Amino acid sequence: MSETVLFAFEAALNGLTVGIMYSLVALGFVLIFKASGIFNFAQGVMALFAALTLVGFMTGQVPFSHLINAALGTNIHHFGFTLPALLAIPMTVAVMVGMAWLIERLVLKHLVNQEPIILFMATIGLAYFLEGLGDIMWGAEVKPLDVGLPQGGNIWFEENTQWLGFGNENFWGFYIDTLNLYALVIAAVLVTFLVIFSQYTKQGRALRAVADDHQAALSVGISLRFIWVLTWSIAGIVALVAGIMWGSKSGVQFSLSLIALKALPVLILGGFTSIPGAIIGGLMIGVGEKLFDFFMQPIIGGATENWFAYMLALVFLLVRPQGLFGEKIIERV
Amino acid sequence: MLYREAGDFKSTYSSDNQTFPIRGDRYAYWVALGFAFLVVPFFLGDYWANSIVIPFLIYVIAALGLNLLIGYCGQLSLGTAAFMAVGAYATFKLTTSFPGLNIYIVFLLSGLVTAGVGVLFGLPSLKIKGFYLAVATLAAQFFLIWLFTRQGWFFNYSSTGMIGMPERSMFGIIITGAAASSTAVYMTCLIFVVGMAWLARNLTRGTLGRTWMATRDMDIAAEIIGVNPMISKLSAFAVSSFFVGVSGALMFGVYLGAAEAGEAFSINKSFLVLFMVIIGGLGSILGSFLGAAFLVGLPVLLKLLLVDLMGWPADLARHFEVMVIGALIVIVLILEPHGIAALWRTIKDKLRLWPFPH
Numbered sequence: 001m002s003e004t005v006l007f008a009f010e011a012a013l014n015g016l017t018v019g020i021m022y023s024l025v026a027l028g029f030v031l032i033f034k035a036s037g038i039f040n041f042a043q044g045v046m047a048l049f050a051a052l053t054l055v056g057f058m059t060g061q062v063p064f065s066h067l068i069n070a071a072l073g074t075n076i077h078h079f080g081f082t083l084p085a086l087l088a089i090p091m092t093v094a095v096m097v098g099m100a101w102l103i104e105r106l107v108l109k110h111l112v113n114q115e116p117i118i119l120f121m122a123t124i125g126l127a128y129f130l131e132g133l134g135d136i137m138w139g140a141e142v143k144p145l146d147v148g149l150p151q152g153g154n155i156w157f158e159e160n161t162q163w164l165g166f167g168n169e170n171f172w173g174f175y176i177d178t179l180n181l182y183a184l185v186i187a188a189v190l191v192t193f194l195v196i197f198s199q200y201t202k203q204g205r206a207l208r209a210v211a212d213d214h215q216a217a218l219s220v221g222i223s224l225r226f227i228w229v230l231t232w233s234i235a236g237i238v239a240l241v242a243g244i245m246w247g248s249k250s251g252v253q254f255s256l257s258l259i260a261l262k263a264l265p266v267l268i269l270g271g272f273t274s275i276p277g278a279i280i281g282g283l284m285i286g287v288g289e290k291l292f293d294f295f296m297q298p299i300i301g302g303a304t305e306n307w308f309a310y311m312l313a314l315v316f317l318l319v320r321p322q323g324l325f326g327e328k329i330i331e332r333v
Numbered sequence: 334m335l336y337r338e339a340g341d342f343k344s345t346y347s348s349d350n351q352t353f354p355i356r357g358d359r360y361a362y363w364v365a366l367g368f369a370f371l372v373v374p375f376f377l378g379d380y381w382a383n384s385i386v387i388p389f390l391i392y393v394i395a396a397l398g399l400n401l402l403i404g405y406c407g408q409l410s411l412g413t414a415a416f417m418a419v420g421a422y423a424t425f426k427l428t429t430s431f432p433g434l435n436i437y438i439v440f441l442l443s444g445l446v447t448a449g450v451g452v453l454f455g456l457p458s459l460k461i462k463g464f465y466l467a468v469a470t471l472a473a474q475f476f477l478i479w480l481f482t483r484q485g486w487f488f489n490y491s492s493t494g495m496i497g498m499p500e501r502s503m504f505g506i507i508i509t510g511a512a513a514s515s516t517a518v519y520m521t522c523l524i525f526v527v528g529m530a531w532l533a534r535n536l537t538r539g540t541l542g543r544t545w546m547a548t549r550d551m552d553i554a555a556e557i558i559g560v561n562p563m564i565s566k567l568s569a570f571a572v573s574s575f576f577v578g579v580s581g582a583l584m585f586g587v588y589l590g591a592a593e594a595g596e597a598f599s600i601n602k603s604f605l606v607l608f609m610v611i612i613g614g615l616g617s618i619l620g621s622f623l624g625a626a627f628l629v630g631l632p633v634l635l636k637l638l639l640v641d642l643m644g645w646p647a648d649l650a651r652h653f654e655v656m657v658i659g660a661l662i663v664i665v666l667i668l669e670p671h672g673i674a675a676l677w678r679t680i681k682d683k684l685r686l687w688p689f690p691h
Contacts, residue, residue, distance in 0.1 A: 039464045066646070066649050067649065070643075070644070070645040070646060070649055071643075071645075106663075107663055107667070110667040111666065111667060114666075114670070116463060116464070117407075117409060117463055117464070118666055118670060120409075120463075120464050120467070121607075121611055121662065121666060122662070122663050122666045122667075124604065124607070124662065125608075125658075125659045125660070125661070125662025125663040125666065126659065126663060127659065128604075128655055128656070128658055128659025128662065129655075129656050129659030129660050129663065130659070131655055131656075131659070132652045132653060132654070132655035132656025132657070132658075132659060133656050135652035135655070136649065136652045136653060136656060140648060140652065261471070261600075264467075264468045264471060265468060265471075265472075267468075268465065268468055300483075300484075301483045301484070302483075303479060303483060304479070306475050306478075306479050307472065307475035307476040307479050310468065310469075310471050310472035310474075310475050310476065311472050311476055313468055313469070313472065314457060314468075314469050314472040317457055317460065317461050317465060317468075317469055318457060318460055321460060321461050321465060
């Protein structure tokens with residue numbers, strides 16, 4: 001096979017694994033949108049915040065240490081012990097659940113029955129707040145995150161795909177991060193879990209009832225507020241998973257929340273209300289932007305990943321505004 | 334008592350239709366204008382000019398533009414910074430290609446170029462709305478910034494990838510470039526702000542503004558009563574982009590002097606202008622002024638308080654500022670969805686009855 005085709009394949013393969021990351025973030029968006037009709041702009045920052053908290057717990061950082069040092073003139077930064085990931089992750093989950101509760105209490109409760117656009121802007125404010133809070137709590141520097149996931153390229157995969165080169169000396173097999181393979185598996189497990197949860201448990205059914213019709217759900221005795229806390233908690237946990245995956249790959253840093261912006265075009269492609277749509281949309285965007293970059297780089301220059309997803313979404317919106325799997329948007333006066 | 338509406342009788346239609354029908358408002362307006370033109374230039378120090386007054390004036394224009402789009406026409410845009418970049422790069426290309434062109438005309442032409450680009454990216458608004466449209470405008474943000482940082486033609490193939498403003502003057506007074514005095518820059522910005530605010534105010538009072546508001550309140554109903562949604566939405570995008578473009582042109586031309594699209598016009602700037610509009614008050618001209626003043630003043634105030642007074646490190650103060658702004662957005666949306674402008678309205682109601690509340 002010719003090299004171009006092989007490299008294009010490799011680019012597509014890498015795109016697939018990047019796409020999984022986008023899918024993970026998009027999943028959080030979809031969950032909240034389905035249950036409350038809120039377009040949660042803060043999902044990306046939640047992933048960042050979760051990852052920061054996890055690193056903070058694992059390394060035994062003192063929260064708000066910079067603030068305390070500045071205010072009191074002390075010089076504290078670490079408790080002096082480290083926690084294993086297995087203990088730190090449940091603690092972070094607890095923090096995310098607490099945050100969901102607080103968000104419902106302090107923000108959402110007061111904004112019931114507002115227009116979606118107002119709620120959207122409120123979540124932008126929330127995103128800023130969490131970003132500032134995360135930085136003040138844990139410091140703004142890039143932190144490595146190691147929860148025991150393997151790093152580096154996958155030798156096994158490389159060796160077993162070398163034959164595809166058919167004697168081509170420049171081809172050493174497809175390079176792929178082991179971490180990305182893990183991400184694939186974890187995403188699959190997560191989606192299965194969510195589907196089982198929403199189909200077969202009582203709370204899951206309540207969740208779907210609320211998503212279907214707020215008023216009807218209220219009238220059969222489902223507590224809307226509990227459901228909201230529940231969805232935001234689940235979204236927080238999904239954010240934690242996304243944060244762990246992305247943080248293990250390139251360190252926990254602010255760019256994480258920018259990556260999350262890319263979940264927006266993913267949603268447009270997949271449809272705002274569809275969980276499989278989020279996964280497939282993420283994969284499509286991931287593969288699409290890598291291939292586009294691969295083929296167009298010689299012609300129009302690099303770094304097209306910055307905008308390709310958004311432009312694709314823009315074109316898609318003009319043709320099929322509800323996305324691939326979304327429900328058709330019907331408007332009534 | 335202090336703020337009286339009674340006893341102010343009108344005898345002609347034109348006096349009844351004027352912008353400030355209440356005498357107190359009118360006097361306040363002229364006093365403010367006189368103060369800005371005749372008093373401030375003589376007492377304006379460099380620090381005040383560069384850290385507060387000039388950014389404030391420039392952001393007012395951007396906030397006015399975005400407010401026309403979001404507050405009056407109901408179309409959410411997250412690509413404001415990119416349109417500011419269009420204005421800035423249009424100014425750069427125009428001044429370097431036509432060195433003889435009057436600089437004020439360059440700024441206005443940049444606004445027109447931006448209006449064209451704005452209409453182009455406003456086209457999706459004909460089919461979609463709400464946050465779908467927000468994502469579409471994000472496409473403008475990322476695509477345009479990529480264009481300006483990667484395609485050499487836009488920055489004249491300079492090795493740094495930055496654009497720099499050459500020196501230009503009018504009536505013998507240097508307005509742009511490093512040699513310009515802050516008074517000249519201030520006057521330039523002020524003239525544009527007054528002109529643009531006048532334009533915005535009168536546009537929103539007229540037919541165009543009413544079609545925008547009809548579209549905002551319910552686009553289907555507006556269509557049924559005969560508002561052409563295409564003209565309404567696209568004109569909103571055009572006018573809004575014109576304002577934002579002029580603001581970007583001034584930002585680059587007279588304030589920054591040199592800029593790089595990815596840094597000076599990043600998405601954070603889009604959000605900043607959006608926040609000005611929200612905090613100031615959606616659908617209010619006064620609100621755009623108040624919002625811009627608040628968000629330009631807040632960081633300076635916080636820095637003064639936290640860094641200079643309490644001795645915090647600067648980066649900590651900056652994170653704190655981000656947090657405060659985020660919290661403020663949420664609080665404003667919960668307590669007063671119409672922003673500071675609505676607060677002002679409440680104060681007026683109180684003043685009307687003061688000191689006899691019943």
